[in-house]
Amino acid sequence: MDPTPAGFVNDALSRLVRTEIQSANRALIRTLVTAAYAGDGVASDFVGAPRKTLTLFAKATPTQLNTIYRLGFPVWDVEVSTADLAKELQGEGTISRARHALPQHAISQLVRAEIQATNKALIKALVAAATDGDTLLRAITGVSREMLDLLAGARQSQLVPLIGTCRPLWAFRFAAPDLAQALLDGEIGTTAVTHRFLAGLGGGN
Numbered sequence: 001m002d003p004t005p006a007g008f009v010n011d012a013l014s015r016l017v018r019t020e021i022q023s024a025n026r027a028l029i030r031t032l033v034t035a036a037y038a039g040d041g042v043a044s045d046f047v048g049a050p051r052k053t054l055t056l057f058a059k060a061t062p063t064q065l066n067t068i069y070r071l072g073f074p075v076w077d078v079e080v081s082t083a084d085l086a087k088e089l090q091g092e093g094t095i096s097r098a099r100h101a102l103p104q105h106a107i108s109q110l111v112r113a114e115i116q117a118t119n120k121a122l123i124k125a126l127v128a129a130a131t132d133g134d135t136l137l138r139a140i141t142g143v144s145r146e147m148l149d150l151l152a153g154a155r156q157s158q159l160v161p162l163i164g165t166c167r168p169l170w171a172f173r174f175a176a177p178d179l180a181q182a183l184l185d186g187e188i189g190t191t192a193v194t195h196r197f198l199a200g201l202g203g204g205n
Contacts, residue, residue, distance in 0.1 A: 017125065020121070020125035021072060025068060025069060025071060025075045026121075028172060029069070032053070034110055043111050047111070048168065048172060053176070056181055076171065077142055078142065078143050082144050082146045082147040085162075088162055089154050096165040119164075123151070123162065126143065127159075174188075
């Protein structure tokens with residue numbers, strides 16, 4: 001599988017964004033594997049992936065995982081609206097303070113730490129995309145221009161509470177077991193994935 005979708009500009013800034021997307025992908029997969037080893041249904045519900053999918057990643061070979069880590073497109077969707085993000089950055093929101101449907105103490109500290117690491121990597125990828133002039137590269141993140149502009153103008157102090165929340169700010173795009181298996185087996189080509197992403201760009205976040 002070609003790790004870079006067609007249309008990406010091969011300049012230094014675009015390569016930086018792809019690197020941040022890859023870092024967020026890696027962090028998310030680490031979260032799934034950690035949740036798999038947590039050994040209960042609560043962690044599975046918390047990260048939004050079926051136990052079967054978590055088991056697939058826990059049993060994946062290094063080669064399968066490395067194939068995903070090399071992908072230049074996100075394996076995640078952002079689970080935050082532009083309106084909620086605007087309120088959060090102004091100190092008026094509840095994203096970083098909202099309780100998940102499941103109590104955070106119900107999952108292990110290690111799973112919570114991995115969720116926070118993924119949140120941080122996700123925000124870094126979006127901030128990098130916000131500063132890039134490549135329209136397709138910005139669009140491939142699957143969020144609105146307004147959201148990227150908010151992140152581009154945010155101070156680090158405004159992002160800290162958001163990054164530190166234990167609530168996942170993302171959803172795994174391939175959470176269904178059949179899609180997860182296809183991704184691990186390298187059967188999902190970048191063209192098909194890119195078309196799937198672009199098809200949903202009309203609404204945005």
